[in-house]
Amino acid sequence: MNLSLLIIVPLILAVAGLLVNSQKQVKGIALASGIAQLVLAFWLAISFMLQRKSAVSEFLFQQHFEWFRHLNIGYHIGVDGISVTMILLTAFIVLAGILVSWNVKRMSKEYFFLMQVLAIGAYGFFISLDLFTLFFFLELAVVPKFMLIGIWGSGKKEYSAMKLALMLMAASALVFVGITGLYFFSTTHGVHDFNLLTVADHPLPTDKQKIFFPFVFIGFGIFTALFPFHTWVPDGHSSAPTAASMFLAGISMKLGGYGCLRVAVYLMPAGAQFYSNAIIVLACIAILYGALVTMMQTDLKYINAYSSVSHCGFVLLGIGILTKTAINGAVLQMISHGLMTALFFAVIGMIYERTHTREVSKMGGLLKIMPFISTLFVLVGLCSLGLPGLSGFVAEVTILVGSWQRVGAYYQWATIIAAASIVVTAVYILRATAKVIMGPLKINNSLGEAALAQLDGRPAANWNERAAVYLLAGGIIAMGIAPFLVTDFIYPATDFILQQLSFK
Amino acid sequence: MLEYIFLMKQELMLSALIFLLLIIYLASNNLVTEKVLTGINGLLIANLLLGFWGNPTGNLFGNMYHTDGLIVFQKSLLNFALLVISFMAYDWLKVHRHYLEFYILMLAALLGAFYMISSRHLLMFFLGLELAGIPVALMANFDLGRKKSSEAALKYIMSSAFASAMFLFGAGFIYALTGTLDFFELQKAATANPAFLFAFIFILAGIGFKISAVPFHLWTADVYQGAPVATASYLSVVSKGSVLFVLAYLLFNVFQNIFITWRAIIILLALLSMVLGNLFALRQQNSKRFMAFSSITQMGFVLIALAAGKLMSTSALIYFILVYLFSNLAAFGVIAVVMDHTGREDINAFKGFYKKNPSLAWVFALALFSLAGIPPMAGFFGKFFLVLAVAGSVNYVILTLIALNIVLSVYYYLRIVRLMFMDDAETSLNRISVSRMPKWALWICTAGTIVTGVMSGAYEYIATLVKSVW
Numbered sequence: 001m002n003l004s005l006l007i008i009v010p011l012i013l014a015v016a017g018l019l020v021n022s023q024k025q026v027k028g029i030a031l032a033s034g035i036a037q038l039v040l041a042f043w044l045a046i047s048f049m050l051q052r053k054s055a056v057s058e059f060l061f062q063q064h065f066e067w068f069r070h071l072n073i074g075y076h077i078g079v080d081g082i083s084v085t086m087i088l089l090t091a092f093i094v095l096a097g098i099l100v101s102w103n104v105k106r107m108s109k110e111y112f113f114l115m116q117v118l119a120i121g122a123y124g125f126f127i128s129l130d131l132f133t134l135f136f137f138l139e140l141a142v143v144p145k146f147m148l149i150g151i152w153g154s155g156k157k158e159y160s161a162m163k164l165a166l167m168l169m170a171a172s173a174l175v176f177v178g179i180t181g182l183y184f185f186s187t188t189h190g191v192h193d194f195n196l197l198t199v200a201d202h203p204l205p206t207d208k209q210k211i212f213f214p215f216v217f218i219g220f221g222i223f224t225a226l227f228p229f230h231t232w233v234p235d236g237h238s239s240a241p242t243a244a245s246m247f248l249a250g251i252s253m254k255l256g257g258y259g260c261l262r263v264a265v266y267l268m269p270a271g272a273q274f275y276s277n278a279i280i281v282l283a284c285i286a287i288l289y290g291a292l293v294t295m296m297q298t299d300l301k302y303i304n305a306y307s308s309v310s311h312c313g314f315v316l317l318g319i320g321i322l323t324k325t326a327i328n329g330a331v332l333q334m335i336s337h338g339l340m341t342a343l344f345f346a347v348i349g350m351i352y353e354r355t356h357t358r359e360v361s362k363m364g365g366l367l368k369i370m371p372f373i374s375t376l377f378v379l380v381g382l383c384s385l386g387l388p389g390l391s392g393f394v395a396e397v398t399i400l401v402g403s404w405q406r407v408g409a410y411y412q413w414a415t416i417i418a419a420a421s422i423v424v425t426a427v428y429i430l431r432a433t434a435k436v437i438m439g440p441l442k443i444n445n446s447l448g449e450a451a452l453a454q455l456d457g458r459p460a461a462n463w464n465e466r467a468a469v470y471l472l473a474g475g476i477i478a479m480g481i482a483p484f485l486v487t488d489f490i491y492p493a494t495d496f497i498l499q500q501l502s503f504k
Numbered sequence: 505m506l507e508y509i510f511l512m513k514q515e516l517m518l519s520a521l522i523f524l525l526l527i528i529y530l531a532s533n534n535l536v537t538e539k540v541l542t543g544i545n546g547l548l549i550a551n552l553l554l555g556f557w558g559n560p561t562g563n564l565f566g567n568m569y570h571t572d573g574l575i576v577f578q579k580s581l582l583n584f585a586l587l588v589i590s591f592m593a594y595d596w597l598k599v600h601r602h603y604l605e606f607y608i609l610m611l612a613a614l615l616g617a618f619y620m621i622s623s624r625h626l627l628m629f630f631l632g633l634e635l636a637g638i639p640v641a642l643m644a645n646f647d648l649g650r651k652k653s654s655e656a657a658l659k660y661i662m663s664s665a666f667a668s669a670m671f672l673f674g675a676g677f678i679y680a681l682t683g684t685l686d687f688f689e690l691q692k693a694a695t696a697n698p699a700f701l702f703a704f705i706f707i708l709a710g711i712g713f714k715i716s717a718v719p720f721h722l723w724t725a726d727v728y729q730g731a732p733v734a735t736a737s738y739l740s741v742v743s744k745g746s747v748l749f750v751l752a753y754l755l756f757n758v759f760q761n762i763f764i765t766w767r768a769i770i771i772l773l774a775l776l777s778m779v780l781g782n783l784f785a786l787r788q789q790n791s792k793r794f795m796a797f798s799s800i801t802q803m804g805f806v807l808i809a810l811a812a813g814k815l816m817s818t819s820a821l822i823y824f825i826l827v828y829l830f831s832n833l834a835a836f837g838v839i840a841v842v843m844d845h846t847g848r849e850d851i852n853a854f855k856g857f858y859k860k861n862p863s864l865a866w867v868f869a870l871a872l873f874s875l876a877g878i879p880p881m882a883g884f885f886g887k888f889f890l891v892l893a894v895a896g897s898v899n900y901v902i903l904t905l906i907a908l909n910i911v912l913s914v915y916y917y918l919r920i921v922r923l924m925f926m927d928d929a930e931t932s933l934n935r936i937s938v939s940r941m942p943k944w945a946l947w948i949c950t951a952g953t954i955v956t957g958v959m960s961g962a963y964e965y966i967a968t969l970v971k972s973v974w
Binding site: 174 | 816878879884891892895896900907910915925926927960
């Protein structure tokens, strides 16, 4: 299939949404765009599977146009198994995000436009095989986040928006330094090239890899909440409107993980091996520290934001360990965490819309009045703590097995520390569940007793909310019960990354 | 004779325009302002279009004057900038008593810039530099009622005179050392002996004043603030652009023997401009002062590209000026519109701007995104190429410094976006209706910031041109 459709279709529909006037049309076009993206993503996944058997190159559906000829910059796109799963994830979350923002009244036109620009940035990033194009799409996705948080957010939204924009811009700046390094030092005949495949064939000399690997890895790592650069995550997530939170945690953080894998590890294998131990330390800190900090949070959004730091630490751990199983696990964890955290934010958003509070201590016994939403809360909580049968278990176990496989007490201690965090996760998830879902009914918000009366009318989820959560919960359960649906895509693709690394 | 006309077509057209305006000014006393302004804008369009006709290459006046495809393109770029400025200043000039003089001065300054770009001799260069400088000082004084405006004019003329003196001192020294002022002979005579470097530094300082590179930037903020918006935008785009074109030529051709020396100086100037420009821009409350410091920072980014290989950095530089032209003029255009309607030039005038004026707010926001280097705006490509040009020849520490400066600059551009989109209005800001001419100019600039980037044609054209000429 033509991969550019993933950019063109949302772009056309996003612009079309700007041209119409009525709220209904705007929302209709946004929904159409979300559905079209999901259809395209499934079509891509199916045709990828059908064609892979006979394919020569790992990257299918390649297209290459010259863009800036004098600088060897091309619009070069193509997908491997990892990108296909990422695109599917993006399509799921975008559609769910559009569905949960069905009630956005203020400036809805701009809202859906920016959402779709974000989606375009993500798709473009995942399909890029040219470092310039990749960087272009990476930065394209930063400013819409700033606008979404700053305009439609809550709390100290301006502060959070600016903090997020600056930290992500700084991250891109580091990535930029890294890719210029790749451009200039991976030369064979004095010709510099941004093409990912060319750079992979002519890797940098080892001393240059040692210089530029940290730039790329830390740059993308900031997107994935690499400790100690994770501070944008809690503020950004908690101030953002629901759909933007879903997008931030579900996709934006995955841009970082994918970038670490595709650019940092794939193109600079020697650098990856050199810094492997350092990455593992940082990842373990993020995992444990994130989990411990989550225990102290009282705001549901903060709970999920800090737990994202912890879960994304697993992604970085998987990448840092550099064994096949661990890298597979890292990709699985990206998908699992993407779906799970998006669902969690959607559920929190629904609870907030009804109770007007996100404080754990102010709520209780919600199961009695909104059973559907509460059930989902429990489901996603269990997924987060790694219950077998749900996606979180598959991903985290794969990573832990992979990291145990790497020989050396150092790595086994890292595994033990990471595994220990699961206990902490259980503590905060079960405690939040117990307080919010179980127990006697109580809601203390600014409305007081009137809140309960007001709730009577609409405890159940609306059709749009139902559709969104079915989508995401379906993904979590499918991946938990039948991991092969995803791993069939991922495993062959990670082989190519491991071929770059000298050991397997 | 025909050859003269052909080679100097752009200069001759400007001169003809200047004389035409002078005659109109002297001959008639009951002019209809709107009609004259429309006529002038029509002539400027004709002037721009005629500039593209033919592809002259050659030397005149004993090699003092040179023209080729690249130079014609550079001049057309400046012509275009002048046209946009003229469109944007329409409302302001319409009610101005001395609008004809303003045009005469602006065109004279542009003529000076043209001679400067074409010069292949230090004296010719100096002539152009002065002609491009002195009328601008007068233009700075064109808000006749405001004291700040006179102050700006005085500051500009003083610092400009000082810069000229430095330049002349350097040029004199060079003449004493080498016995020539001709660029081609200087190229051979340039050596790295201390006296020559001394002279070179003085010349560079003189030029540094014009592009307001730190530490020669002190006049910039005051002049931008005091001068009318049209003059400020002329200063920031045309004046700086023309000097940068020449600077690139001087460094890469005339002074290429002392590459090692000037490279270090340029990197130093560039980093200083970036850092100081950024730090001062962070807390500016006046939108024109803000644009002044932002332009100092942008000059830092341009200068850093000069520290790289000849072809790549010249293409990146010219391309960046094209992009900068669109984005900076759009930003100045919106500031001018708001000033005309509210009389306010502080940044808080933009609070809650989006609610009543969505399209103006988007134009301003897109211009700021472009200045900040955020895709898909052209500024992203401009900055990327500038830094890419230099990335191969400096170490990664400097590269990281540049990248972090870009991030720092994002803060204050986004600060204004935040004011416009996220804050509530302080005062009851009304809907501003923009009149026809400025609206066209804003549309052109916005389209330019979008198209010149994603469509690679502009850069490809410039890169091919630079390759073919140099």
